[in-house]
Amino acid sequence: MTELEDYAGRLEALAQRLGLEHYAVDFELAPASLMTEIAVYGLPIRMPHWSYGVRYIHQLVRQSMGHSKIFEVMFPGDPCRAFLMDSNSLAENTLVAAHVLGHADFSRNNQLFARFHAMAGGNIVEHAAAHAQRIQQAIEAAGLERVEAVLDAALALESHVDVSGELRRPPYPEFVPEKTAPTETAFQQRFGQLPGAAEKASPSAGPPLRTRIPPHAEYDLLWFIAHYAPELEQWERDIFLAVRAESLYFYPVFACQIMNEGWASYWHARLLREADFLPQPLYLSAIKAHSDVVRPFASGEQTALAVNPYHLGFTLWEHIVDKQGLERAREVMRDEDDFGFIRNCLDRDLAEKAGLFVYEARPGGELRVASRDLEAIREAILAPKYNYGAPRVAATELKSDGTLVLTHEHASDGRGLDAARAKKVLEYTRRAWRRAVRLHTVNERGEPVELVS
Amino acid sequence: MIRIAAETPWYDLFSRGARDWLRHNQKVREAVKETLPALLAGADLMSQPGHRTVLVPVKILEHARLRLLEPEVRQGAGQGRGEPGEVLQPGREEGERAAQPGGTQDGEIRFVVELKIDEIVDWLWEELKLPELKPRRAAALDDPDYVREGWDRRGAPARLDRRRTVREAVKRRAIQDDPVAFTNDDLRFRQLVKRATPSINAAVIFALDVSGSMDEAQRRLAKTFFFFALQGIRRQYARVETVFLAHAAQAWEFEESQFFQAASSGGTLASSAFRLALEVMQARYDPQRYNVYFFYASDGENAAEDREGAASLLADLTGQTNYAGYVETGGGAAYRPRETQLAEIFGEMKAKGRPVGASRLGSQDDVWRAIGELFREQAKND
Numbered sequence: 036m037t038e039l040e041d042y043a044g045r046l047e048a049l050a051q052r053l054g055l056e057h058y059a060v061d062f063e064l065a066p067a068s069l070m071t072e073i074a075v076y077g078l079p080i081r082m083p084h085w086s087y088g089v090r091y092i093h094q095l096v097r098q099s100m101g102h103s104k105i106f107e108v109m110f111p112g113d114p115c116r117a118f119l120m121d122s123n124s125l126a127e128n129t130l131v132a133a134h135v136l137g138h139a140d141f142s143r144n145n146q147l148f149a150r151f152h153a154m155a156g157g158n159i160v161e162h163a164a165a166h167a168q169r170i171q172q173a174i175e176a177a178g179l180e181r182v183e184a185v186l187d188a189a190l191a192l193e194s195h196v197d198v199s200g201e202l203r204r205p206p207y208p209e210f211v212p213e214k215t216a217p218t219e220t221a222f223q224q225r226f227g228q229l230p231g232a233a234e235k236a237s238p239s240a241g242p243p244l245r246t247r248i249p250p251h252a253e254y255d256l257l258w259f260i261a262h263y264a265p266e267l268e269q270w271e272r273d274i275f276l277a278v279r280a281e282s283l284y285f286y287p288v289f290a291c292q293i294m295n296e297g298w299a300s301y302w303h304a305r306l307l308r309e310a311d312f313l314p315q316p317l318y319l320s321a322i323k324a325h326s327d328v329v330r331p332f333a334s335g336e337q338t339a340l341a342v343n344p345y346h347l348g349f350t351l352w353e354h355i356v357d358k359q360g361l362e363r364a365r366e367v368m369r370d371e372d373d374f375g376f377i378r379n380c381l382d383r384d385l386a387e388k389a390g391l392f393v394y395e396a397r398p399g400g401e402l403r404v405a406s407r408d409l410e411a412i413r414e415a416i417l418a419p420k421y422n423y424g425a426p427r428v429a430a431t432e433l434k435s436d437g438t439l440v441l442t443h444e445h446a447s448d449g450r451g452l453d454a455a456r457a458k459k460v461l462e463y464t465r466r467a468w469r470r471a472v473r474l475h476t477v478n479e480r481g482e483p484v485e486l487v488s
Numbered sequence: 489m490i491r492i493a494a495e496t497p498w499y500d501l502f503s504r505g506a507r508d509w510l511r512h513n514q515k516v517r518e519a520v521k522e523t524l525p526a527l528l529a530g531a532d533l534m535s536q537p538g539h540r541t542v543l544v545p546v547k548i549l550e551h552a553r554l555r556l557l558e559p560e561v562r563q564g565a566g567q568g569r570g571e572p573g574e575v576l577q578p579g580r581e582e583g584e585r586a587a588q589p590g591g592t593q594d595g596e597i598r599f600v601v602e603l604k605i606d607e608i609v610d611w612l613w614e615e616l617k618l619p620e621l622k623p624r625r626a627a628a629l630d631d632p633d634y635v636r637e638g639w640d641r642r643g644a645p646a647r648l649d650r651r652r653t654v655r656e657a658v659k660r661r662a663i664q665d666d667p668v669a670f671t672n673d674d675l676r677f678r679q680l681v682k683r684a685t686p687s688i689n690a691a692v693i694f695a696l697d698v699s700g701s702m703d704e705a706q707r708r709l710a711k712t713f714f715f716f717a718l719q720g721i722r723r724q725y726a727r728v729e730t731v732f733l734a735h736a737a738q739a740w741e742f743e744e745s746q747f748f749q750a751a752s753s754g755g756t757l758a759s760s761a762f763r764l765a766l767e768v769m770q771a772r773y774d775p776q777r778y779n780v781y782f783f784y785a786s787d788g789e790n791a792a793e794d795r796e797g798a799a800s801l802l803a804d805l806t807g808q809t810n811y812a813g814y815v816e817t818g819g820g821a822a823y824r825p826r827e828t829q830l831a832e833i834f835g836e837m838k839a840k841g842r843p844v845g846a847s848r849l850g851s852q853d854d855v856w857r858a859i860g861e862l863f864r865e866q867a868k869n870d
Contacts, residue, residue: 068503072503072504075505076505083507083511084551085511085515085549086508086512088505088507088508088511091505091508092509092548095505187551190551191551193553331568332568336568337569338566338567338568339566339568340564340566340576341565342566342567347567390567390569391567392565392566392568392572394563394564394566397560397579400578400579401577401578401579402577403573403575404570404572405563405572406572407572415565416565425554428554448556450559451556452554452556453555453558455552456550456553457555459552460553463552479557
């Protein structure tokens, strides 16, 4: 047994004594090359696409400049799959093992995670590998160009899923459900007998109405295209649904990032502090690694133009456990996502303690501190998280010639869409949809525009 | 339980990141190919003579997503010190901003793809649907050479055809009762015969007017044109020899490296270039043995008294070359109410049925049209 295995096992036992509950964690030591790929693809084996190649090069550039160091990647599930970097020191990997236990506890107990786990099962790594394999088969059967065209569209719309919906959704009902007459209450019966009460029109028993498609604004674009594109082949539908399944899997990670990283950081700090079996020098190096990760800005800097989720989450959880007890902290962990966490738990004192501010970047590159108002800070932190970080776009109409009409809710997003990018996305989508695709939004002057491909 | 990767873990078998990056690069090349004529019209792409590749700067492709318009003032959350109103980073001065036009993203990574000239020229020929040049098919052009033809049971060991030999042995063994592995009769040797093959030599004579009226921009146009004309000829011929002549009132032969730097003041006598071209051709590139191409770039102005001399020398020249192309550089048609003297002379040659083409180069955009015109014209003459 290696020292790391020994420590990891004893940390796990300690975690259980402290009340952490998690699915088994399957640790794997992996070389830097694999860690880089996992960071880029989000999963150890994932569908091929050239856009991942671009991210891969960006990641390699950042790593070679020392801007990015990967410690750990962890996939919630049953079992959880955690990858540790084999070139990291024993102290670092001990810290990481403790950190992963915090994530494992979080992902089993947080309700958002639990809901997605219940829908998708706990084997995303295997599912994604199976998707990748099916796509490879599709490439062999249909050719790279065609598969890539489908992936261009599906991955461009990756975030356009309905995160409040179900993974497995039946198609719209073919007919409008008949309205059943509401059962009359005793009061309504007596009311109806009153003299002068209008004769109620009896519900018409005409032929059932076909459902208009879509019956309502449909935000689950990947699902909609998979099921209603006029000439989609089965393998193409599979790709849209595979991208959708993976996207849904990532949503809890996205929506709970601050809470989740904070929780894991709180627990790695606490587990290490209470792990009396760790040799002192190892503890000291591990705590040094901790303070490198859980700090608001790089050493030698005074400010950062981003919020470090590890630092902010850690600050909040320490405060909650300290002031309201672990029991209460576990309730918050169970019930909230980052929206609730930031709105309910980030108060003025904590915002000040974490040094949070809102900045403004003006044309010409000027950057200034704009505000330290609590509400403004909360909104600035949460703004990039709304709607899975994507503009709100819905499928609103399917015309008789097969044209797909998309509508951007510019009023709730506050601005129109970047037209050049939107046009490209429409081009991608059109190739899969095989009919015209139109998108309604507004331009920079707020005037309605229609983009067509 | 911590697992440590087995000896050759699956993920070491190949790099998924590298695979997708290579696919990206392939797409970049395809994208470059589509915009190639426009891209290569940029004069800075002229490669050093002799270098067989060019570097094309490209942007990394972006996989587009739906995104909101950039707001005028972007807000974000940060951490650290500073009072509201405090400037964290001053804006750029007006002048600096002008130097970086149109919202260049700071994080943008650019890289260069190296493209083989041959590939580019192949693409161009496809793009412009240009015909291939045809060597002259006169019998006199035939070049005796040894070619492989047939097999024999005798020959030099170096020309033993192992495949054929084994085949013979197999055939023999199939009908013999107690066969031996190989016999001398199984051996087959490739034979060489002397055959006349069409000449595949070409000589290209470039002549450039370097008189005072040819400015830098005009020379660059000529250079771009010459460069791609040469590439087009290189597609067809295994051996291409080049001659560079520059002239004003007199003509000289130059090395390629000095050719485009040559400058001269004074009058223009096109006849001097034609005469020198004829001399070079007679001395080194016998038209009976070489496919000779002549390209001439000038602004079209020539001394009036030189007209007759130039015309007769050109008639002589174009009677011997495979093809002669003339490009006239300089201002748009608005400045040229009438044909220049040289354009007239080339026009007369064409009227006589000589393999001649003429084209106008006003700007870099015209280079492709000119290349297209000249090569199509040449194909008609074949």
